[in-house]
Amino acid sequence: MKNFALIGAAGYIAPRHMKAIKETGNHLQVAYDINDSVGIIDSISPDSEFFTQFEVFSNYCHNLKRNTEKKIDIVSVCSPNFLHYPHIASGLRMGADVICEKPLVPTEAILDELIAIEQETGHKVYNILQLRHHEAILKLKEQIANDSRSEKYDIELTYITSRGKWYLESWKGDLNKSFGIATNIGVHFFDMLHFIFGDLVESEVYYTAETKAGGYLEYDKARVRWFLSIDANDLPESVKGKQPTYRSINIEGKEIEFSGGFTDLHTVSYQEILAGRGYGLEDARFSVKTVEHIRHAQDKVTDESRLHPNVKQLLAERT
CATH class of the missing domain: 3.40.50.720 (NAD(P)-binding Rossmann-like Domain)
Structure with a gap:
């Protein structure tokens, strides 16, 4: 003990x-x-x-x-x-x-x-990199590893986790303390993408605000349009009023919805650490490097085909 x-x-x-x-x-x-x-x-x-x-x-x-x-x-x-x-x-x-x-x-x-x-x-x-222990993510990693295709996958990553007005009034709303939305709620997902699709090739940021952010990440095996939000208004109509959180990976039209299965992942993480199979500092380097770049990147659209649908709509509303 x-x-x-x-x-x-x-x-x-x-x-x-x-x-x-x-x-x-x-x-x-x-x-x-x-x-x-x-x-x-x-x-x-x-x-x-x-x-x-x-x-x-x-x-x-x-x-x-x-x-x-x-x-x-x-x-x-x-x-x-x-x-x-x-x-x-x-x-x-x-x-x-x-x-x-x-x-x-x-x-x-x-x-x-x-x-x-x-x-x-x-x-x-x-x-704690609990998504590396999620059953749906492990199945996807195995599927990608066994796929012999040479073309990169086109992916949309969407993570919306509703938060009330308290969020921006707390330390999480202070960029100097939380380091922003992409770091605070996105770091696990960027680690997950690296875990499944390999090393990062390119990163661009197209939209940043207090409650949401979006951009483009390209990996060895994937091109990813991503969107993160704590605004409940961004939830898809299919889940509004039913669940406060929506996590989705859409791979070329096929959705892998993994909002469930999170209950015991901290316990699994602890079990792995105590068994000598935990993820250390070098395992975290990629996600740290990714969010550090995102925080300092300038919002600039270079290719509209790289825009996540939610980001495309937000940019249209700005103009």
């Missing part, structure tokens, strides 16, 4: 990590968040310590190193995006491995710094 510390216990994604820790037969030793709305802990690990000051939390974890039974083996990081790097670094330096939510870090330079800290401490960082 491993002892876990969790940073960001009051966040949206933290309950999935707590559930994964419990379901893999491990123990949540201590949790931290500046907010104290963490009652969910009672149903998962009621004897866990909890702190609202990071210095007190960090000191507690460091002191546990003297106790071989209670020392922290793994730190799970679920804090806001801009805090991932310092929290990962702290976890490594307290003598633990680290599991971190997406997006891992905003730039390749910071990724390289974490690699250096791994080497200094002898501990590892793992990224």
